[in-house]
Amino acid sequence: MVQPEIFETAFIDDTVVLQEEYTLKFNKEYIGEINLPTGKLVIGDPISLGGLGPFNETFPTGKFIVEKSVVDVNGMQFNAFVRIVFSAEAVVKWEYATMGRQKKISIFDEQIFGYPVDDGSAIIGDFEGVLKFNGQGDDLWDKNFGTESSGKDKVIIFENYNMLQFSTGVGEGNYGAFVGFDLNDKPVQFLTDFAFVTWWENI
Numbered sequence: 001m002v003q004p005e006i007f008e009t010a011f012i013d014d015t016v017v018l019q020e021e022y023t024l025k026f027n028k029e030y031i032g033e034i035n036l037p038t039g040k041l042v043i044g045d046p047i048s049l050g051g052l053g054p055f056n057e058t059f060p061t062g063k064f065i066v067e068k069s070v071v072d073v074n075g076m077q078f079n080a081f082v083r084i085v086f087s088a089e090a091v092v093k094w095e096y097a098t099m100g101r102q103k104k105i106s107i108f109d110e111q112i113f114g115y116p117v118d119d120g121s122a123i124i125g126d127f128e129g130v131l132k133f134n135g136q137g138d139d140l141w142d143k144n145f146g147t148e149s150s151g152k153d154k155v156i157i158f159e160n161y162n163m164l165q166f167s168t169g170v171g172e173g174n175y176g177a178f179v180g181f182d183l184n185d186k187p188v189q190f191l192t193d194f195a196f197v198t199w200w201e202n203i
Helices: 046-051 127-134 138-145
Strands: 015-019 022-036 041-044 062-073 076-085 093-096 115-117 121-126 154-158 161-167 173-181 187-193
Touching (some): 022 154, 022 161, 041 115, 046 127, 076 161, 115 121, 127 154, 127 161
Antiparallel strands (some): 062 076, 076 187, 093 173, 173 187
């Protein structure tokens, strides 16, 4: 299995990782389906929705399953990873998903690529759909993100688009986004990691 193994084993029910004084137990849960009509993917804090740009990579178009890996830490549960599965093909390498002028670097580099989260949740969607959502005015934003349920995992549907919202680990932070490629260098998974497992220290 390609490194870091936790990117895949965390989605196998009852996976256990011993880390320092903690026992981390992982289980997979389904969030929903994401609709990607253009394959240009956006992820980030809902508060910054109007300023989010897409990743440089172009992903497959269509509807795809979105799953989360939930970690149990001393009886408390958190989202540890969220992924989009584009294909059943095996991942042979992981790379950072890049934005803007970012150049490809190893995921084990001392430099870290990530996206900021301030309110403990993030959204993921198609760039075209996010632009349409932003064009609907403040009322639609307030309806979906200005309520007590705004931080919960859910699918937000509008017109022919949707976005998925999910909580980000233990809250705010700077979180990595990765692309898993197959033997033909095609993206088969997109994954975001909320840093419960310090895999970069164990390679």
